[in-house]
Amino acid sequence: MQPGYPSQPPQQVDNNMTMSIVAIFLFWPLAIPAIINASKVNPLLQQGDHAGAQAAAAESKKWSKWAIIVGVAWLVIVLLCCLGGGVLGSLSGTN
Template identity: 90%
Template sequence: MQPGYPSQQPQHVDNNMTMSIVSIFLFWPLAIPAIINASKVNPLLQQGDYAGAQAAAAESKKWSKWAIIVGVAWLAIVLVCCLGGGLLGALSGSSASTSGY
């Protein structure tokens, strides 16, 4: 290494591809930009664009988190509506049968 020149050691940036793929099962509309940005990280690193790779990784992580949050919230709402409604219907049906219906 010569003085004044930065070392050319390859930098590692996590592309968040695993989280992006997991998020596609929860809420795919937001997971698509996550996967697109995750796929940009490694080529940017190979080109030497460390800042661009970090930015793409951050975008991928942001979109993945939003997809997971929205997907889990949607899943919770569906479960509460389906199971909650079924449970309330079962409870109201059993109480109606004991009231001399």
């Protein structure tokens, strides 16, 4: 760094907390590690560990995506089973 020039402000890292919180409503077992990793990002940035913050953010994003994928797939399966059961029940002809 040259004298007279201010140091660059630290880069911001998205901690993916919003996506982690959304994921907890879809499939909480996978969303818990996402929230834990998301909560590590800001303290790591404050300590100056930019690489660690990026790694925690990447882990948070990975777990959040898996939780969302599994949660949406589970909802689709449940809806298909419910709709299929309703259709089969109406076709059975029980009076």
